[in-house]
Amino acid sequence: MPWIDEHVAPVSSDVCDLIKHRVKQLSPRRPDQQQSSRLVNDLRDSLLDFLKKNKKQPFFRSVTVLNSGSYYETVKINYPNEFDMMLLLPTPRLTWIELEEYHGLHYSVSLVRPTRSEVQAFLLDDGLIISASRILCGMRCLVKNFISTYKVPEGVGRWVLNRKLPSSPAVTLSLMCSAQDADQESELMSVDIVPALEVPESQGWPLAAQHGLQVDNWLGKKARRDLTKQCFYFVPKKPKGRNLSNTAKESWRISFSHIEKQIIKNHGHARTCCEAPATKCCRKRCLMLLKCLIEGLKVRFPDELERLCSYHGKTVFLHTLSKRGNDSQWAPSDLPSSFMALLSALEDHVSNSELPHFFIPAYNLFAAPAFPRKALSCLQRALDEQRKLGLPLLKLPSPAHPLTINPSPPDPPLCTERDNSQTKNMTT
């Protein structure tokens, strides 16, 4: 049957050129990647070695690693300076209770029966509920001990433990280096380390997740069946907000990072998408452009858009791919209009104040208080402005990086006239 595309407004040739120009400079450069991967791989290998031998927390001896996040999805933009790793913790059989008002995103997680397994060091007084805060603190303590003994290869700087953030599931390490000629140290890269409870596939996904992942018209029904019969994870994240109930303080958030990674790697209607030059598509590059725009917006409105993050972009992307499932709609030559379609989708989600979590459709990522109304209205105005002015944020140069092996001169600007007035005077 013929595929009816949505109405795509023609993209002005200026904006077309801008998009095509920007997308060429988005992915990390090879020397940077080489340096970053060496540093982070050495850190990971050594940390794993440390955990497997550690005496203090036997529970962490059995971790395995899941590399996740945009670097490993090959959609990281600009510099390979942010890495995510999940430390997967096998547990005895679990059960979970949805926390009211979080619509299936947050849970209280318990053992089904008392245990002699090593998790017992992390249980609440009832001997069954798993304490998110104690797992996170326990891991933080191990990581802290680890970096105090760890030597960075070739002495390129030192890893420091970042301050604990109230609702973050991660222990974050930053690699601090002294730049040439400077007294001060600056951050070369950071690694988020997130502990995760693995719930085996045999237990099935929570009810709230059973109606998400609407990919039948894109990846297909069989692919959906295969994806939904995998395991899932819980990560120790409490909801934002004051006056949390006692159960909410020990809350776990469901995580499908492994599924997201698989989808982004295998993202076509046809299984063969992007396998050969003839079957290339522009989906990932569209996501990278959207991430670029989101980062730019956050730099311009750091306070108002504090809660906006790349996960919002990724979620809009996944919904858009679901609706616009045919590979012919993402031909490389159509990158500008495809990106504009993605941008329109973001604008629609913003103006409807509705962005369902891709796996937990009842959870609205654009609902207050997690995403405040003033952030949403700021985002709406900012996107209107970007569209009206021809996406000036895509003209901004990539942020400077403190330490590259071969610092290269910045590329010549696309537009000859120095025109900052467009981008500077955006009122809120």
Next chain:
DNA sequence: AGAAACTAAGAGCAT
């Protein structure tokens, strides 16, 4: 557990 095979994508070069 470790090596080999496979995949994605940057980079250089020829056309």
Next chain:
DNA sequence: ATGCTCTTAGTTTC
């Protein structure tokens, strides 16, 4: 500019 090949990092498989 476009496409071809080589190289490298990451993942999977046996």
